[in-house]
Amino acid sequence: xxxxxxxxxxxxxxxxxxxxxxxxxxxxxxxxxxxxxxxxxxxxxxxxxxxxxxxxxxxxxxxxxxxxxxxxxxxxxxxxxxxxxxxxxxxxxxxxxxxxxxxxxxxxxxxxxxxxxxxxxxxxxxxxxxxxxxxxxxxxxxxxxxxxxxxxxxxxxxxxxxxxxxxxxxxxxxxxxxxxxxxxxxxxxxxxxxxxxxxxxxxxxxxxxxxxxxxxxxxxxxxxxxxxxxxxxxxxxxxxxxxxxxxxxxxxxxxxxxxxxxxxxxxxxxxxxxxxxxxxxxxxxxxxxxxxxxxxxxxxxxxxxxxxxxxxxxxxxxxxxxxxxxxxxxxxxxxxxxxxxxxxxxxxxxxxxxxxxxxxxxxxxxxxxxxxxxxxxxxxxxxxxxxxxxxxxxxx
Amino acid sequence: xxxxxxxxxxxxxxxxxxxxxxxxxxxxxxxxxxxxxxxxxxxxxxxxxxxxxxxxxxxxxxxxxxxxxxxxxxxxxxxxxxxxxxxxxxxxxxxxxxxxxxxxxxxxxxxxxxxxxxxxxxxxxxxxxxxxxxxxxxxxxxxxxxxxxxxxxxxxxxxxxxxxxxxxxxxxxxxxxxxxxxxxxxxxxxxxxxxxxxxxxxxxxxx
Amino acid sequence: xxxxxxxxxxxxxxxxxxxxxxxxxxxxxxxxxxxxxxxxxxxxxxxxxxxxxxxxxxxxxxxxxxxxxxxxxxxxxxxxxxxxxxxxxxxxxxxxxxxxxxxxxxxxxxxxxxxxxxxxxxxxxxxxxxxxxxxxxxxxxxxxxxxxxxxxxxxxxxxxxxxxxx
Numbered sequence: 001x002x003x004x005x006x007x008x009x010x011x012x013x014x015x016x017x018x019x020x021x022x023x024x025x026x027x028x029x030x031x032x033x034x035x036x037x038x039x040x041x042x043x044x045x046x047x048x049x050x051x052x053x054x055x056x057x058x059x060x061x062x063x064x065x066x067x068x069x070x071x072x073x074x075x076x077x078x079x080x081x082x083x084x085x086x087x088x089x090x091x092x093x094x095x096x097x098x099x100x101x102x103x104x105x106x107x108x109x110x111x112x113x114x115x116x117x118x119x120x121x122x123x124x125x126x127x128x129x130x131x132x133x134x135x136x137x138x139x140x141x142x143x144x145x146x147x148x149x150x151x152x153x154x155x156x157x158x159x160x161x162x163x164x165x166x167x168x169x170x171x172x173x174x175x176x177x178x179x180x181x182x183x184x185x186x187x188x189x190x191x192x193x194x195x196x197x198x199x200x201x202x203x204x205x206x207x208x209x210x211x212x213x214x215x216x217x218x219x220x221x222x223x224x225x226x227x228x229x230x231x232x233x234x235x236x237x238x239x240x241x242x243x244x245x246x247x248x249x250x251x252x253x254x255x256x257x258x259x260x261x262x263x264x265x266x267x268x269x270x271x272x273x274x275x276x277x278x279x280x281x282x283x284x285x286x287x288x289x290x291x292x293x294x295x296x297x298x299x300x301x302x303x304x305x306x307x308x309x310x311x312x313x314x315x316x317x318x319x320x321x322x323x324x325x326x327x328x329x330x331x332x333x334x335x336x337x338x339x340x341x342x343x344x345x346x347x348x349x350x351x352x353x354x355x356x357x358x359x360x361x362x363x364x365x366x367x368x369x370x371x372x373x374x375x376x377x378x379x380x381x382x383x384x385x386x387x388x389x390x391x392x393x394x395x396x
Numbered sequence: 397x398x399x400x401x402x403x404x405x406x407x408x409x410x411x412x413x414x415x416x417x418x419x420x421x422x423x424x425x426x427x428x429x430x431x432x433x434x435x436x437x438x439x440x441x442x443x444x445x446x447x448x449x450x451x452x453x454x455x456x457x458x459x460x461x462x463x464x465x466x467x468x469x470x471x472x473x474x475x476x477x478x479x480x481x482x483x484x485x486x487x488x489x490x491x492x493x494x495x496x497x498x499x500x501x502x503x504x505x506x507x508x509x510x511x512x513x514x515x516x517x518x519x520x521x522x523x524x525x526x527x528x529x530x531x532x533x534x535x536x537x538x539x540x541x542x543x544x545x546x547x548x549x550x551x552x553x554x555x556x557x558x559x560x561x562x563x564x565x566x567x568x569x570x571x572x573x574x575x576x577x578x579x580x581x582x583x584x585x586x587x588x589x590x591x592x593x594x595x596x597x598x599x600x601x602x603x
Numbered sequence: 604x605x606x607x608x609x610x611x612x613x614x615x616x617x618x619x620x621x622x623x624x625x626x627x628x629x630x631x632x633x634x635x636x637x638x639x640x641x642x643x644x645x646x647x648x649x650x651x652x653x654x655x656x657x658x659x660x661x662x663x664x665x666x667x668x669x670x671x672x673x674x675x676x677x678x679x680x681x682x683x684x685x686x687x688x689x690x691x692x693x694x695x696x697x698x699x700x701x702x703x704x705x706x707x708x709x710x711x712x713x714x715x716x717x718x719x720x721x722x723x724x725x726x727x728x729x730x731x732x733x734x735x736x737x738x739x740x741x742x743x744x745x746x747x748x749x750x751x752x753x754x755x756x757x758x759x760x761x762x763x764x765x766x767x768x769x
Contacts, residue, residue, distance in 0.1 A: 063416045064409040067425050103633065135728050138656040145664020149636060152671055156629055168675070171668055178664070195728050322409040323402065378398025 011126055011300040014041070038130045042119045049306075050271040051081035057317045064321035088264035096159055096257050103157035108258065108265035111150035115269050117143040118276040123198050125289045125302030136197040137189065140280055141182060144235070147273065148174045151244070151254050154266070158257035166253020169328065170244030173234055176335040177241075181231035183343040184224040187350040188215055188284045197280075201288030210294045214287040219366040220350040223374075225285040227343045229315075232277040234335070236270065238316050240323035241331060278312035279305070338381060345373055437555060440520035442500045443509055445542045448485055452543040453492075457517035459484065460493040464509035464518055472502035473509065484515075485564065486571045496539035500526060516560050522552045608648060615641025628674050636667045653728050 009016065018037050022030045055070065055078055062069025070077040095101055121136035123129040133139055148171050155167020189195055192203045206213045215221030234241035245253040255266040282288060286308050289301035296304075326334070349366050356362035415422050426433055447455035460477040476495035484490045509518050521544070528534035550557040618637030625631045639662040646655035735743050 060413065063413045065424075066412050066416050066422045068416075068423065068427070100627075100630075103630075133652060135652045135656050138653065138660065138728075142656040142659035142664065145660050148668055149633075149663060149671075152668065153633065156671075156675070164675075168672075171672070175665070175668065193729070318406060318409060318413075321413075322405045375397065381398060 007298045007300070011302075013300070014125070014302070015127055035130065042130065043116065046116075046119065046272055046275055047268060049275060050268055051085070053271055053313055054084065055080045057320075060314070060317045061321050064318070085264070088261055091260035093260040093262065094257075098159040099257065100157040100159070103153050104257075105262075107150045107154035107157060108262045108269065110153065111147055111269040112265050112272070114143050114146040114150065115272040115276060119272075119279070121197055122276065122279045122283060123201050123288055124279070124305045125300065128289070128302055129198055132198050133196065135195045137185060137195045137200075140197075140276075141178075141185075144273075144277075145178065147269070150269075154258070155254035158254075160257050162250045162252075162256045163254050166244045166246075166250045166256070170237060170254055173237070173241065173244060173331060176332060177231040177234035177339070180227050180335065180339040180343045181235055183340070183347060184228040184231065185284055187220055187224045187346055190347070190350050191215070191354060197283050197288070201283055201290065204287040205290035207294040212287055212290055212292060212294070214285065214290075216285040218353070219363065219370050220346055220353050221285055223342070223346045223349070223370045225281070227339055227346065228281055228285065230339055232281060233316065233319065234331070236273045236277055236316075238274065239320040240326050242325055243328060243331060246325060274313060274316060275309060278309045278316075281312060282308035338377060342373065342377065346370065435522050435552075437553060439522045439552075440505055440507055441524045442503050442505060442521050442526075443498060443507075443518050443542070444521040444544045445496060445539060446517055446519055446546055446549050447543050448546050452540070452545070454482065455485075456492055456539075456543060457485065457515050458493050458496060459490040459515055459517070460496075461514070463512050463514070467508050467512045469506060469508065470502050470504050472499045473497070474499075486568055488571075493539055496542060497536055498542060499536050501531065501535040516564060519549055519553070608645075611641050611644045611648060615645065629671065632667060632670045632674055635670065636663055639663050639667060651726070653726075653731050
């Protein structure tokens with residue numbers, strides 16, 4: 001009996017801390033001050049996580065290539081991000097002579113602000129959500145769509161062919177993969193019957209025996225999760241979908257002409273995008289802050305949320321260490337000819353799941369349809385694959 | 397099946413990731429400033445000037461022929477000829493470079509200067525730790541900074557240096573033999589002349 | 604409340620005016636985005652979350668990007684040298700004034716029919732969804748048909764070009 005209060009205290013520690021701090025203020029401004037504290041927490045925690053992730057990514061990539069990775073600054077190289085930050089801050093801020101100075105300046109700001117907004121609706125623990133919106137998922141995607149514009153602004157205002165090529169690629173890719181991203185999330189909305197992310201987590205926070213009711217453990221949820229993961233990788237411009245940045249061909253793509261702190265802002269925005277999309281994936285399919293096994297609920301909920309986010313980040317890094325970059329036509333073909341039809345089929349399967357009612361029959365039917373479609377589409381894709389010289393329509 | 401190759405690749409990198417923690421043999425790199433990999437025989441970074449003997453100025457092989465200066469693709473070599481002459485390794489009087497600068501910030505390590513040099517005077521160095529805080533002055537090496545002894549050349553490129561030494565020794569021997577032959581011939585000529593001159597002195601004088 | 608409203612309204616109007624008056628076409632498109640964002644904020648100010656976020660998602664996320672793409676792909680991104688007004692500005696003014704008059708009349712006429720202090724209706728996203736697939740299912744299906752036709756048309760256009768070049 002004594003253990004329960006402590007675990008609950010730990011679970012709600014940040015909320016208690018907030019209430020304690022806000023308690024010093026007059027009653028009138030308390031809600032506003034609480035919201036401000038929440039914003040400050042998000043603005044502090046995620047860039048901190050970003051700093052940690054950069055060093056973990058470099059070390060992890062090194063290990064995957066049988067190297068040690070950075071290990072000079074501080075113990076095991078963990079102060080590397082501090083050194084990088086100082087470098088970024090003290091570097092010269094170069095603005096190209098022909099650049100559109102105002103748009104060039106605004107682009108990184110728009111990106112970082114839009115990405116930060118997405119965190120507002122993510123439930124990071126029990127009761128730990130900044131704004132519990134009825135249309136939380138829609139808000140998240142609306143903010144995600146706004147980042148496209150900043151990418152375009154950056155690419156266009158730089159007056160550099162690499163930047164504009166990178167921006168065009170990025171925007172084309174983001175639009176193409178936003179469709180499957182939305183449609184795979186819609187299947188979750190269909191089952192939960194709500195766009196509110198807290199309700200989606202609450203629906204998954206139930207247990208049969210010791211096993212949780214996460215959506216990823218259902219046939220349609222698993223398929224949707226895979227498609228979501230693919231689309232999320234493309235949406236955050238990570239390998240193997242990193243064509244917009246392609247270091248070897250576009251010299252960083254749309255932020256080629258950025259240096260110093262603005263470059264750091266782009267870098268930050270990119271990683272924050274990874275965090276937010278991982279958080280959304282965890283919320284939609286991996287039960288958000290709920291524990292993986294019922295008896296593990298003693299561990300504070302926010303630990304589970306961040307553990308899931310970091311696990312997703314590790315998979316991102318793992319893929320970056322493994323896969324080569326796709327070609328532009330492969331990327332588009334994959335989006336429109338494989339991922340999109342499969343998510344559409346998955347929507348039908350989800351509806352089937354919804355209306356077949358409880359029982360083992362729906363498991364068998366849904367799994368059979370999805371697995372059959374996967375194998376069939378895989379066969380068709382593989383059969384159509386023809387190797388040979390490419391023809392360039394405009395280059396001949 | 398679709399996606400199979402991706403899983404295989406992921407497994408491979410996962411093996412590397414875990415394996416690099418447990419087995420040292422997997423690591424392909426070394427911790428550079430503390431650990432170093434010995435350089436291979438043909439390592440080349442920037443050129444240097446070889447001199448024989450203890451004094452770098454007296455023993456400098458370069459004769460300021462300026463072939464390297466003309467051949468250098470990025471034009472990083474600057475040579476000024478001397479007004480006076482000094483003896484080379486054979487003993488022949490040659491001009492020498494009064495000024496010989498190489499801008500290593502421009503040099504692209506192509507080794508063309510080494511290949512065109514007829515006097516084995518310029519060779520490639522293996523020294524690569526040239527970091528400096530003055531990017532103009534300190535990266536422009538003058539002839540004193542460029543001059544390295546033949547022993548140093550032997551220490552960095554032993555096989556090549558031995559070959560060069562053999563060739564030079566052969567050239568010197570040939571030159572000496574030629575000189576000796578010339579001297580002998582001159583002596584013989586002189587002797588013959590002297591021998592011939594004595595009896596025919598009047599004849600000569602009478603001509 | 605009203606101060607916030609005037610601020611957002613000013614932002615929206617400024618964005619719209621800039622979209623019409625700026626010389627650089629890409630700047631116009633970006634200014635148009637500001638106007639879209641202002642509209643979305645107005646919706647949010649009216650507690651219409653769904654409409655507001657849908658406005659951002661569709662108008663900023665898709666329409667603005669489409670406009671920008673069109674500008675870039677048609678080589679009209681160069682700054683106009685002469686004036687920004689077209690020759691038929693007077694006709695445009697007349698049409699704009701006409702549309703404004705009709706809309707204003709409709710809004711004013713509708714406002715007169717409503718009680719002065721109406722209780723704000725609480726519309727959840729679920730209600731909107733139910734209305735869409737319930738009462739308004741026919742318009743929804745017609746829109747879907749139209750969009751499908753447009754998509755097929757786009758595919759056909761793309762196919763045609765491919766065949767011609769081969």
